[in-house]
Amino acid sequence: MNNLRLAGLLTPLALSATAHAAEPDFFKDASATLQARNYYFSRDFSGIVGANKQSKAEEWAQGFIFNFKSGYTPGTLGFGVDTLAVLGLKLDSSPDRTGTGLLPVQDYGRAADNYSRAGATFKMRYSKTELKVGELQTNLPILQYNDSRLLPPTYQGVSVTSAEIDGLIVQAGHLGSTSLRNEAGDEKMIAMLGHLPQRQADSDGFDFAGGDYSFNANRSTVSLWYGRLEDIYQQGFVGFKHSQPVGDWTLLANLGYFTAREQGEQRIGEVDNRAFYSLLSAKRSGHTFTVGYQGIYGDDAFPRVFPNISPLGNEVPTYEFSYTDERSWQVRYDYDFVAMGVPGLTATVRYLKGDNVDTGLGFEGKEHERDLDLSYAVQSGVLKGLGVRLRNAMARSNYRSDIDENRVILSYTWTLL
Template sequence: MNPTPCVAIGLTLLSQPLLAAEGGFFTDAKASLSARNYYFSRDFSDIVGANQQSKAREWAQGFILDFKSGYTPGTVGVGIDALGVLGIKLDSSPDRVNTGLLPVHGDGRAADEYSRLAPTFKAKVSKTELRVGELQPNLPVLTFSDIRLLPPTYQGVSLSSSELDGLTVQAGHLSGSHLRNEGGDGKMNAMLGHVPQRQVESDAFNYVGGDYAFNGNQTSASLWYGQLQDIYAQGFAGFKHSKPIGDWVLSANLGYFTAREQGDALLGSIDNQAFFSLLTARRGGHSFHAGYQAMYGDSPFPRVFANISPLGNEVPTYEFAYTDERSYQLRYDYNFAAMGIPGLTATVRYITGNNVDTGQGYEGKDRERDIDLGYAVQSGVLKGLGIRVRNAMARSNYRSDINENRLILVYTWQLF
């Protein structure tokens, strides 16, 4: 089998070690290995929809190898990155699959293991970088969602430039996706609200946009456009601001999305506008948050499956992004470093939504309560170990109720 262009370029670079070493290809290289142990349990009640599975409960071990080279010397510096992932089943059964941790075979059983190794070629001129191959974009119109055992990726080309002070501009064309619980890659699907739209596929996702930070980096504005080819086109405008006042730091995060069908409109008409706001006040170890989010138009919020979005009231269990929904959030975070326990953090969050157009002749309502505890070991032989516990309770009159628990242990080694 002939190597891909990215692999061929990488082999060429590695065959010239003297030139590469002089310019920092090896001297600036970094590599890390993360071991992620993940237990996921989600129990359903008042089940809505064709899938009557009452629980999703699995335990798996993941490994993530992340290599990043430096750049060769010269006006145009080139390099290569590589991402390797391996997932191993520890516990599963056909009656409790589909946690998003493991692939599911046609017989309904989870795979024993799955893996992937993929390179990314990169070239840099001044503060402008071109990347070709395996990509992990983190954009308002395509937000990176590393919330399961292994991270998802995309295949394509991206360009990022920060030549002007405070301004970062990006553009890209993605031709395929590698989902968080798969070893291979394929075409892209959409989600509308919380409902996957697997009946249609798209060959490409295109994006362009930028973020501008000013006022001593206390303020930033964003403008983005994303297009899931032949399904939807989406625009985004965002604004963030923070300001110290005495012992407090006050901040605001505002955003507005608008989306319509695009091209062949494989999912039919799409009409969605979404507004979100999240206000935060921080003092010492305390953070207080209040959020409001509203959907307008005749459709739920569209996104690429199975990504999250930067909507202020979106959480990993419910999205609060169905047709015409209004939702409200109260959240409290505490960093125990203020009490002399660095590395320990806690979050309590409550979100309630109403005014949902269910299409069934009644108003949809939902609510969710989340508790998160996290601890990162600061010193000793276990330094680099992180532990996170999450409990969620979500209730709705138009979708399945959920009780959820997650236990995640991550240990990272810096190889060089």
Template sequence: MKQTTVAVRSLLPTAIALGCSSQLIAAESGFIEDSTATLQTRNYYFSRDFSDIVGANKQSKAEEWAQGFILNAKSGYTQGTVGFGVDVIGLLGLKLDSSPDRANTGLLPVQGDGRAADNYSRLEGTLKMRYSKTELRVGELQPNLPILAFSDIRLLPPSYQGASITSSEIDGLTLQGGRLTSTHLRNEAGDEKMVASLGYTPQRQVSSDAFNYAGGDYAFNEKRTTVSGWYGQLEDIYNQRFLGLKHSQPIGGDWTLGANLGYYDAKEDGQKLLGNIDNQALFSLLSAKYGGHTFYVGYQGIYGDSAFPRIFANISPLGNELPTYEFASTDERSWQARYDYDFAALGVPGLTTTLRYVKGNNVDTGKGFAGKDRERDLDLGYVVQSGPLKGVGVRVRNAMARSNYRTDVDENRLILSYTWVLR
């Protein structure tokens, strides 16, 4: 693998459309007038110390430092009954510090010699078409769905390649569907076929040619209540269904109570490349907000003969999933306590903190004993509100994860970010 990898998908159809449709640009159609462009920078330090290591990889530490740039340019739509547009995303990651014995943080690609690449980049485009309140997109996609959550948790965001359609013709109801044929992982420049994870274990021995999905969300009760129903299929590996409910209820003038409930059911699909899959997952996350304080309690149960399936290396909207442990192993039961505080209530806008603790047990380890794990996370974030550094964000995370059947982890992250509005 080369140290610098660049993947540029052909935008020839877009170039032809733009070149041959000068009338669209000249006619103040909104294609240019409604366009936006931003450049986000991320300076990312990531460190994980491993102890009581389980598995063949005996690396005791993963620690890297990198600089990322994310360009997002979005056009408006041309005039007429059917509007056309194009979006472009450009990504660049630069290595600042790494070594073979500290690689594999997920920030940078790893080459054949075990060293992290000096840099990696990607330039991709999406063609879009809009009719009324329905939009079709073809090209580079970043879906954020209950069965395929957007996991922008490292230096650069991941994406998928395919087609999607979103319709909001009925007030409160949003319907979506799509077919994805490949993925761009968060620390790679090229496209790859999709593979599954079962719980915390990637299943790289098999891959799928497509992920198909369909579903919708309906918001009502002055948009305080949302019900969801979704279906996802990683062809020849698994299919999955999801039902969800979210509700927010003001109490008096000071409190707001919230509920986030979800249920997943998954089975093997088609050729059963990973064999039989049997998984049901239930989660509930309840909240109470008062001023700058928000308190959460959550329960999550994994049922069936399999761990929770997902596309690698994707996160999920499971209520108890944390950055280090997923609490989604076979037969696992877990509980969460969480506290958020927004310091704007004390006159310090832009400063927020989150403290989470999750404890799980009853894991079917297949080794003659029940697995258990726990994780404590502390996040502190601040966005400068005024002055020459206005908009600069700083985020610090410290996590401690312990288990009797998988590797223990101590983790630290420091992220500096800033977004320039170019248009």
């Protein structure tokens, strides 16, 4: 483990021992949690397309995630420290089943027995403006946080968030490197176009700026964002969300539009992409019904930082429905069993279908996916903090590999402070 990061992890513990009386606000608002996450992931590729002929990715692993967040010291300028430490342990894997994203794959093809990392974030607050330097978990439309495997990814850099104007939150920052979800160290960022990593070139940093403005009693939000993966691509985003009560129903709309083009040295060549998505939902009691439409335009697939997800309406954990010229539809149904007196239990079923894909192979690409998700979180009692999630997905395509997927995720969170 990097010594500098280990020192960052121990910083708040040292402060706790020496400065509790001098800085009571620093500790008054502090929190600490430890989550144990047990993760089984399996993907069968029944119709392999491409150079990699591995027919299955299947692994089982145990993770531990420690989070400490301090409060701020008293005064006009408040200072604080956050720390994150993670540990991943291999429970089951083999060279012919790696590549799930749960564990690092070593040079000789086997998954590592364990991996870990730790980092600190130093923060400063003035009024309603906050500066953070160090380990960041950025969650923006142009760089969305993706905690979908055993351990969470992070970035290293600086960010500023300000909420000085009522209803308006603005952010800006620079990220110099990333720690991937299944890696122990830091590395430079690369791009993805659709589902394909562009490993031939990396970037020296990611810059972002933008904001979200909420109005209409916080029922409406407009967003405007800009992101730049240096010397690879630049991307803009405009979005609108609205919630409207109508009798016993609540109607929701989520609309977004992206534009992207090459940037600087153009290390992966020219980039030409525009993307539009719309999600319309109706909610009543425990029921939520959703339909979505998504269109990809331009000469290239949708770009993003590898291996992140995006807020595209029809992007799901198995297929992205964001390849060149793709048009896709979604129907989705969610049920929250709190309406039946079972709080913490939720279920989701959705179906997505895409076509008009420019495969570059002389034929139209088509694909579809069906997802089933069931999750339960214990709400009270001695097992409060225990969560269970089951996921089953079936994805079929005529231009990329078919996938049958299963995930079983057990988690337990201890509140330490």
